[in-house]
Amino acid sequence: MANIKIALAGNPNSGKTTLFNALTGSDQYVGNWPGVTVEKKDGVLKGRKDVVIQDLPGIYSLSPYSLEEKVSRKFLVEENPDAILNIVDGTNIERNLYLSTQLAELGIPMVMAVNMMDVVKRNGDKIDFGKIAKALRCEVVGISALKNEGGLEAAEKTVDMARSAEHDAESGNRKVAEVPHVFSGSVEHAIAHIEESIQGKVPKRAIRWYAIKIFERDRDVIKDLDIGVGLMKHLEEHIRDCEKELDDDAESIITNQRYDFIKSLMDKSLTKNEKRRNKATLSDRIDKVVTNRWLAIPIFVLAISLMGWLAVVPGGDVTDWANDGFLGDGWHIPFTTHEVDGNDWETAQADFAKAEATVAAWEAGEKKASIEDEETGEIAEEWDIDEAAYNAAKKAKEPDPRQFGVWVPGIGAMIGAGLEKLGVSETVSSLVKDGAWGGVSTVLGFVPVIVLVFLFLAFLEDCGYMARVAFVMDRICRKFGLSGKSFIPMIVGMGCGVPAVMAARTIENKRDQRMTIILSTFIPCGAKLAIITMFSVLFFRSQWWVFPLMYFIGIAIIVFGGIALKKSKAFAGEPAPFVMELPAYHMPTLSGVWRHTWIRTKGYILKAGLIIFPACVFLWFVMHFNWSLTLLSDEQLDQSILHDVGSWLAWLLKPLGFGSWQGAAAAVSAEIAKEQATATLKIVSIGMEGATGGARVQNLFASMSDFPKLAALSFMVFNLFIPPCMVAIAVTFREMGSKAWGWIAVGFQLFVGYAIAMSIYQLGMLAMGCGFGFWTAAAIIVDLFCLWAVFRPGKKFKVVSCKLKGES
Amino acid sequence: MNASSYVVLAVVGIFFALALWRVAKKGAPCECGGSRKACSRKGGHSCCDCCGE
Numbered sequence: 001m002a003n004i005k006i007a008l009a010g011n012p013n014s015g016k017t018t019l020f021n022a023l024t025g026s027d028q029y030v031g032n033w034p035g036v037t038v039e040k041k042d043g044v045l046k047g048r049k050d051v052v053i054q055d056l057p058g059i060y061s062l063s064p065y066s067l068e069e070k071v072s073r074k075f076l077v078e079e080n081p082d083a084i085l086n087i088v089d090g091t092n093i094e095r096n097l098y099l100s101t102q103l104a105e106l107g108i109p110m111v112m113a114v115n116m117m118d119v120v121k122r123n124g125d126k127i128d129f130g131k132i133a134k135a136l137r138c139e140v141v142g143i144s145a146l147k148n149e150g151g152l153e154a155a156e157k158t159v160d161m162a163r164s165a166e167h168d169a170e171s172g173n174r175k176v177a178e179v180p181h182v183f184s185g186s187v188e189h190a191i192a193h194i195e196e197s198i199q200g201k202v203p204k205r206a207i208r209w210y211a212i213k214i215f216e217r218d219r220d221v222i223k224d225l226d227i228g229v230g231l232m233k234h235l236e237e238h239i240r241d242c243e244k245e246l247d248d249d250a251e252s253i254i255t256n257q258r259y260d261f262i263k264s265l266m267d268k269s270l271t272k273n274e275k276r277r278n279k280a281t282l283s284d285r286i287d288k289v290v291t292n293r294w295l296a297i298p299i300f301v302l303a304i305s306l307m308g309w310l311a312v313v314p315g316g317d318v319t320d321w322a323n324d325g326f327l328g329d330g331w332h333i334p335f336t337t338h339e340v341d342g343n344d345w346e347t348a349q350a351d352f353a354k355a356e357a358t359v360a361a362w363e364a365g366e367k368k369a370s371i372e373d374e375e376t377g378e379i380a381e382e383w384d385i386d387e388a389a390y391n392a393a394k395k396a397k398e399p400d401p402r403q404f405g406v407w408v409p410g411i412g413a414m415i416g417a418g419l420e421k422l423g424v425s426e427t428v429s430s431l432v433k434d435g436a437w438g439g440v441s442t443v444l445g446f447v448p449v450i451v452l453v454f455l456f457l458a459f460l461e462d463c464g465y466m467a468r469v470a471f472v473m474d475r476i477c478r479k480f481g482l483s484g485k486s487f488i489p490m491i492v493g494m495g496c497g498v499p500a501v502m503a504a505r506t507i508e509n510k511r512d513q514r515m516t517i518i519l520s521t522f523i524p525c526g527a528k529l530a531i532i533t534m535f536s537v538l539f540f541r542s543q544w545w546v547f548p549l550m551y552f553i554g555i556a557i558i559v560f561g562g563i564a565l566k567k568s569k570a571f572a573g574e575p576a577p578f579v580m581e582l583p584a585y586h587m588p589t590l591s592g593v594w595r596h597t598w599i600r601t602k603g604y605i606l607k608a609g610l611i612i613f614p615a616c617v618f619l620w621f622v623m624h625f626n627w628s629l630t631l632l633s634d635e636q637l638d639q640s641i642l643h644d645v646g647s648w649l650a651w652l653l654k655p656l657g658f659g660s661w662q663g664a665a666a667a668v669s670a671e672i673a674k675e676q677a678t679a680t681l682k683i684v685s686i687g688m689e690g691a692t693g694g695a696r697v698q699n700l701f702a703s704m705s706d707f708p709k710l711a712a713l714s715f716m717v718f719n720l721f722i723p724p725c726m727v728a729i730a731v732t733f734r735e736m737g738s739k740a741w742g743w744i745a746v747g748f749q750l751f752v753g754y755a756i757a758m759s760i761y762q763l764g765m766l767a768m769g770c771g772f773g774f775w776t777a778a779a780i781i782v783d784l785f786c787l788w789a790v791f792r793p794g795k796k797f798k799v800v801s802c803k804l805k806g807e808s
Numbered sequence: 809m810n811a812s813s814y815v816v817l818a819v820v821g822i823f824f825a826l827a828l829w830r831v832a833k834k835g836a837p838c839e840c841g842g843s844r845k846a847c848s849r850k851g852g853h854s855c856c857d858c859c860g861e
Contacts, residue, residue: 419816422812422815423812424810424813424816425809425813428816428817431820432816432820436820610830610831610836611827611831611836613824613827614827614831617824673836
């Protein structure tokens with residue numbers, strides 16, 4: 001049986017992709033802001049292998065003004081789908097019908113699925129499907145895509161329609177769907193003339209659509225049809241007569257009459273709940289606060305800060321458990337722990353650590369022993385020691401966790417025990433434990449926090465809040481010549497930089513598109529989240545605000561970087577217009593939020609196995625072999641290949657506070673995938689002291705700088721704001737359209753990352769009284785240059801604002 | 809090195825090669841919400857080809 005092609009078409013944010021996923025079982029990303037679907041996607045209808053459903057980008061009309069409109073129009077007109085499933089937002093049916101009238105003119109069998117009927121019913125509104133069906137000559141059904149109600153029935157109806165048209169095709173007479181006539185007599189007269197003139201030049205079924213487009217003087221259509229000058233001159237006479245009679249231009253005549261038709265149709269078929277008619281909806285009332293001129297930004301800051309607090313304070317404990325417990329040595333099942341000799345597990349461990357410190361200090365000839373604070377690196381406790389204390393400490397036995405409660409061995413411990421049981425050599429054991437598993441487990445250890453943050457972001461997205469962020473940003477940034485369209489990719493970029501760069505395609509203006517591509521990856525993505533979490537937990541546990549600060553720095557770079565770029569010749573110009581429909585707030589469904597979270601988390605876990613694992617094995621090898629390929633011990637790592645390569649680059653990073661071969665190796669390897677930085681740090685800190693991987697990393701930074709926290713902050717900022725991972729860079733080059741622009745993007749990002757990291761470290765050192773040096777001066781000059789680039793006089797932009805009816 | 813060391817090393821090597829082979833064949837795993845399998849069915853090589861959000 002021949003394949004049936006069904007096009008899923010409708011306005012942006014009307015629920016097409018939600019329905020597409022429900023019908024095909026796909027997991028395409030669903031977002032409640034415009035521009036989520038840029039390219040068409042196809043899937044097979046569940047249980048019907050012969051039916052292919054094409055999810056088209058959301059469009060408001062079939063005019064060729066935006067990329068989405070071009071993609072959808074090209075498909076509908078040229079690829080001739082067997083039927084159209086037109087999704088219409090029932091809560092905004094009047095506006096949605098504009099596209100529906102155009103789709104009906106294509107002569108393709110159409111089923112209109114009025115979505116969000118659950119909300120329509122809840123609002124007490126009534127829609128007469130029969131009247132709409134009669135007026136638009138199509139079938140109309142009510143559905144709720146989010147609740148998975150009616151979607152399949154609508155699809156089945158569309159398949160039936162397509163099939164009946166297909167049967168006619170077999171007989172040689174393809175059935176042309178009835179098309180509605182929505183215009184006044186004189187316009188219909190002119191269209192009829194055009195139809196007559198273009199017969200045979202266009203497919204029979206779409207002749208009316210072509211005729212209307214010619215009436216509108218659609219350049220693309222006239223060009224494609226290759227209408228001769230003589231014929232066009234003849235048609236122009238009819239069009240001009242009509243324009244003269246109605247005293248308007250052809251395009252406006254068509255638009256106005258379409259709206260007149262829709263209005264009269266709505267008067268007959270839509271009954272609004274009288275009680276709600278003039279009453280502000282709950283969304284309106286929430287928006288009065290959330291998008292308020294003064295409250296919008298503090299609310300956004302509060303939301304991201306709450307996310308940061310969740311990730312570091314409760315999330316930090318979960319990360320510790322995941323890294324040191326579940327994936328590391330092991331953990332006690334809660335509520336099963338008890339004291340042994342008056343000590344709980346933590347006290348017994350601390351006592352043993354003190355005994356070890358006493359033995360080490362006495363054997364080193366010291367008279368005092370001390371223990372450092374893991375987070376600050378400062379001495380937490382210091383005590384006098386003598387021979388008696390040394391002898392007592394030497395007898396201390398490492399506490400057995402199994403005595404303190406029900407102990408579950410961690411995966412790391414099990415791997416270690418397994419290797420020991422097999423009698424594997426120390427080198428191979430180190431490769432598996434410290435190299436492969438050490439790196440992979442570091443990345444996997446952040447999964448709980450990643451899930452937590454993604455759940456939070458998915459909730460903000462699904463309830464409709466994130467769409468408001470772009471709206472609020474547009475209001476502020478338009479004054480500086482930036483468009484809110486540039487912030488849609490930023491929101492997408494919180495998940496991954498790749499679709500963020502691709503989302504910039506929706507910006508028609510090439511200058512703004514390039515600028516958005518350069519800036520959108522500054523927002524921390526899911527992979528960078530691992531870096532932020534690692535450093536927040538290891539170095540800034542008591543300063544949880546450092547976590548959200550990284551997001552605010554990212555946003556600040558996007559805003560100020562945009563302002564600076566807009567003042568350069570290459571990017572100057574009026575900002576792209578931004579039309580955005582704010583979705584009504586609603587309580588997200590559990591399955592929807594989980595879907596968003598799982599899609600992103602799954603990718604993160606897969607990367608740990610496919611990218612991080614081989615990279616860690618490779619790193620372990622280049623760290624444990626010299627150029628003569630001789631195996632090195634942990635004490636000889638300064639002769640390794642990685643040491644030499646890292647040292648060649650380390651001098652570049654000296655002004656940033658982590659100019660060692662380990663710092664260079666971590667920073668460079670992060671270009672494979674950003675979370676690789678966390679894994680590499682664990683691997684390159686093998687030679688450092690420390691009971692856990694985290695403690696080794698802390699000691700690594702202490703060895704690189706007298707101000708480990710400052711160096712850690714600088715390292716984190718550098719890795720977050722230099723160019724993104726290799727995949728995202730490749731997409732940047734592709735989307736920029738030329739190598740030169742690709743290099744400009746990468747160069748700009750490298751400059752920004754380096755400049756911010758250098759400023760933080762150098763000015764931080766200056767504030768701590770380390771004196772004024774060459775690099776301090778360099779940092780100040782770079783900062784002054786950045787300030788000049790942002791605040792230098794530039795072209796003033798007109799701020800166009802419009803008030804909606806009824807708005808005070 | 810003893811026999812079990814060689815066995816463990818071989819296992820690591822096989823996984824290493826499998827991971828590289830898969831990445832070379834299908835591209836980096838997709839973190840952006842697109843279906844990587846669907847992408848490769850359509851001839852895509854990396855998430856950039858299939859996640860056209």
